[in-house]
Amino acid sequence: MALLEAQHINMFFGGLKALNDVSLQAEEGKISALIGPNGAGKTTLFNVMTGFLVPTAGKVLFRGEEVQGLPAYKYVEKGLSRTFQNIRLLQEMTVLENVQLGCHHNMKQNLFDELFISPRCRREENESRESSMEALEFVGLGDLAGEKAKNLPYGHQRKLEIARTLATGAEMLLFDEPCAGMNTAEKAQLSELILDINKKLKKTVMLIEHDMRFVMKLSDTITVLAQGEWLAAGSPEEIQANPKVIEAYLGTKRKAVGYHVGD
């Protein structure tokens, strides 16, 4: 069953058509990837599917319910959480505080509770600390909870963002270029982490990624965009052997035989 679905999405930025009639489905319990050359419209589609952009036309369905047009925080409440291409951390706050920010949509406390540190306030703070610590332990940053975010190496900062999505309790996580800027060892660790998130925590995952080895190793299904249009969808093997995909990446008619996208 499709957990998240985009149907016939069009997205204009002024006169530029960034997405032209794009549809895709993310199956529940799977890892799906969105790939395509620079400027293909991947991040725009992510933004549409997570409430950061309202599509010019088309629908977004989460568990079969139309969600396009809702504010982004409502998407989180419904169970969708994401990371961004550019790291978005509060650098002067601690690692734990950054993760706790992801839990705020679960809190019911009001100004009165906060001013007088009511029992509800204390209970919710404890709960958010616990779930944030669990998320940090899961990504392997538990020991660094008290460190300022700015002191973390780049690869750890990316993991911290992933921990923040986990702490929201969302059932579907979307990662925009999770291994950008990472070295080979960090990428290998990250792919294990994403597999664990999918298999052990049973989260549905969708990711945008330029590193084809990473994508081919992790993904159950891949959708390819090129110049704002849907180009292909299928298993990693099908996508690697698809001449249209190879041509979109290379801009040549090079034969599919023996060639791997991204080589």
Ligand SMILES: Nc1ncnc2c1ncn2[C@@H]1O[C@H](COP(=O)(O)OP(=O)(O)OP(=O)(O)O)[C@@H](O)[C@H]1O
């Ligand atoms: N807010 C915006 N205003 C105007 N044009 C935009 C905006 N966001 C994206 N675009 C344009 O839409 C097109 C698709 O951009 P998008 O960032 O979605 O591509 P992408 O596939 O994610 O690329 P990359 O792999 O380089 O990140 C590009 O031509 C881009 O310049």
